[in-house]
Amino acid sequence: MTESPGDMPPPGQPDASEDLRPRRDPENPGSAQAVPEDGRAAPQVGPDAETGSAQAVPEDRPADARAGSAPRTVSEGGPAESEGRPAQAASDVRAGAPQVVPEGGSAAVRAVPEVWEYGLPIGVPLRLSPKVLLTDPIRMLPSLLLPLAGVLFLGGFSPGSFVWAAVAVVGSVAFAAVRWVTFTYRIVDDRLELSRSLISRSVRTIPLERIRGVDVSTPPLHRLLGIAVLRIDTGASGDEKQEGELNGVTVAEADRLKAVLLWHARARMARRAQARGTVPGTGSDLPAAIDASGTLPATSGAPRETPAHAAVGHEVGDTTPERVFFVLPRKWLVYGPLSGAYLLTPFALLAGAVGLAFQWGSEFRIDGRVVVDAGEWLWGHPLLLAGALIVLVLAMPVVGMIMYGVFNWDFTLRGRDGYLIAERGLITRRSVSLERRRVRGFELVEGLVERRMRLARAWAIVTGLGDSATRGQLLPVVPRDTVLGVVGEAIGAAPSGLRPHPAAARRRRLFRAVFPWLVVVACASAAALMWSTYWWWLAAPAAILALLGIPLGLDRYRSLGHTYDGTRLSVRSGSLRRSQAVVEERAVVGWTLSQTWFQRRAGVLTVTAGVGAGSGGYAALDVGEVEGVAFAAEVTPDWFASFVTPEAAQASGGSRGLGNP
Structure with a gap:
């Protein structure tokens, strides 16, 4: 009997470390007994008198009660779906009764203390860790700080003001206690329920099959208290209110829940793929046979070893060996200052400090005029101001x-x-799991300074991923060759040899980079000649920016490109932030060919591939009219068969002709 990943026992079952495999008595082939390897006593399993099926008999129950108890069975389909297994209500399974798995199921017998499903007690409400009674008031402290300070200052730090401040603190703790008591979560059938009930009852239901990541x-x-925040991604377009969050479960419980939820998704995928005769995760019609050792054959295109076993603490039960990409x-931390987001951090901190000063000024009886006077005094001491600016500039790379x-x-x-599992963070450690079968490509991003140093970042293009701007990060700022190598192994190689865009695209890039500043120069110069010479202070910087627009426009043109290698298409654009998207052909769900009035005069158009992932669409800017249609027809020929001539369909470059629709 072979096992597939869908046959894996759910992770998180108690006594998972014991080997409780059914072993038959040599003298009685019809019986089976679960015997752990360490020799400890285990529930007795014997044939039922009426049906002949295996039945677990706990030792602490009377013989007459044991004779009439019904076993709980799990069929080949696994616990993730109701089809293929006996329909049995949870009330029919007595707490304390062992779970019996027939020989055709997940070859294991486990004694569980309650009714278990997916490795968790089914229908039993669970609460967060009591340690949230400490973390919740501390999290509310920033919002209470200003009111408390106001109470103390307005009360002149009198005993009464301290009493009211203490009442506010005690109230926050009581509020946290009420939230902890009224919030529960549980797994019921094929869904996760998050409930909150005090005066009214609110229940948020998350179908397990809709979970995209945890x-x-x-x-x-x-981390200090040993608890964690578990966030469930259902692909709700970044709307956190539509997703689930368990803020305050123990680290062990978070790992177990993550393993169980992701195992469920993997089990469903494995069964569906096996029904289609495909190997999960490969997307190809290859045999999905699994040999007796629980491993996929080496010819399947999947990883060499895929043990059919599930364990606590792993995403889907260790069905494949872990691979670190x-x-x-540590030495690459020096690349941080080369990224604009990290380089400008001192200015962001300074702006935040100024904002807090204006916000807290009234609470601490500090007039805004005092801040203005301090700024004027600093402006009147240029040497001191220059020193402060030098310190700020030197702090930029360090910070x-x-x-x-x-x-x-x-x-x-x-x-x-x-x-694909990405883990990062020093103060706040974060782990993000991306289901590989939902990954449709990746996006390579390079800033202007990063390009000069041959550095890049990478984000995954994933279907149904909420808040993909932060969750989809595959790699931080690292050498570009490393990014291409790692992403090539994890997702797939990017097509090489981008096709250049026509000369009209270069003219448009130069016009858009230079012409607006020339207009400013002309207007400021006219104003300076007619009214005041102060307008030259505006005309001079605009003229410099117009000159800088020439290399910027040329660089933007050189960044343009598109290609298709038969499997993935790629489009690239941008200069200050150059982005190259690599998308699988199967992810394209439509095309948009658009032209502005200026584009029609230049003979170019914008071709946008509609993708049900990432940003929703990726565009090739200012492509030649014929070449743009031919590019779309090359990726999806059936959709454009009536618009493209045979000559255009045969080649991807050069001149092409449009056929009559």
Whole structure:
């Protein structure tokens, strides 16, 4: 009897470390007994008198009660779906009764303390860790800080003001206690329920089959207390209100829940793929046979070893060996200052400090005029102001490197059991799981300075991924060759040899980069000649920007490109932020060919591939009219058969002709 990944027992079952395999008595072939390897006593299993099926008999029950108890069976289909297994209500399975798995199922017998399904007690409401009674008031402290300060200052720090402040603190703790008592979560059938009930009852239901990923993060205080935040991604377009969050489960419970939820998705995928005769995750019609050892054959195109076993703490039950694609070396932290997001961090901190000063000024009886006077005094001391600016400039690379390390410390990208798992963070550790069969490509992003240093970042293009701007990150700022190599192994290689765009695209890039500043120069010069010479202060910078627009426009033109290699299409554009999207052909769901009035005069158009993933569409800008249609027809020839001539369909470059529709 062979086992598929769908036959795996759900992770998180109690006593998972024991080997409780059914072993038959040599003298009585019809019986089976679960015997752990360490020799401890196990529930007795014997043939039922009426049906002959295996039945578990706990030792602490009377013989007459044991004779009439019904076993709980799990069929080949696994526990993830109701079809293929006996329909049995949870009330029919007595708590404390062992779970019996027939010989054709997941060859294991486990004694469980309650009714278990998916490795969790089914229908039993569970609460968050009591430690949230400490974390929740601390999380509410920033919102309480200003009111508390106002109460103390308005009360003149009198005993009464301290009493009211203490009442506010006690109230926040009581509020956290009420939230903890009234919030529960549980797995019922094929869904996860998050309930909150006090005066009214609110239940959020998340079907397990809709779960796209499970993120686990540990902020500093949570890490200190041994708890974590588990966030469930259902592909709700980044709307957190439509997703589930368990803020305050223990780390062990978070790992177990993550393993169970992702195992369920993997089991469904495996069964569906086996029904189609395909190997999960490959997308090809290859045999999905699994030999007796529980491994996929080497010819299947899947990883060499795929043990059919599930264990706690792994995303889908260790059905494939873990593979580490990338670990960020510590010496690469020096790349942080080369990224604009980290380089400008000191200015962001300074702006935040100024904002807090204006916001808290009234609470601490500080007039806004005091801040203005301080700024005027600093402006009147140019040497001191220059020193402050020099310190700020010198702090930019240092702070940039620190922030890069805080966010990307020990960044690790690994593949395990059909998922890409990215872990990162020094203060707040975060783990994001992306289902590989939903990955449709990747996006390579390079800033202007990063390009000069041959650095890049990568994001995954994933279907049904909420908040993909932060969750879809595959690699931080690292050498470009490393990005291409890692992404090529994890997802697929990018097509090489981008096709250049026509000369009209270069003229348009130069016009758009230079002409607006020339208009400003002309207007400012006219104003300076007619009214005041102060307008020259505007005309001079605009003239400099117009000159800088020439190399910028040429660079934007050189960045344009598109190609298709028979499997993936790629489009690229941008200069200050150059982005190259690589998308699988099967992800394209439509095309948009658009032309503005200026584009029609130049003989170019914009071809946008509609994709049900990522940003929803990726465009090739200012492509020749004939070449643009031919590019779309090359990727999806059936859709454009009536618009493209045979000559255009045979080649992807050069001159092509349009046929009559």
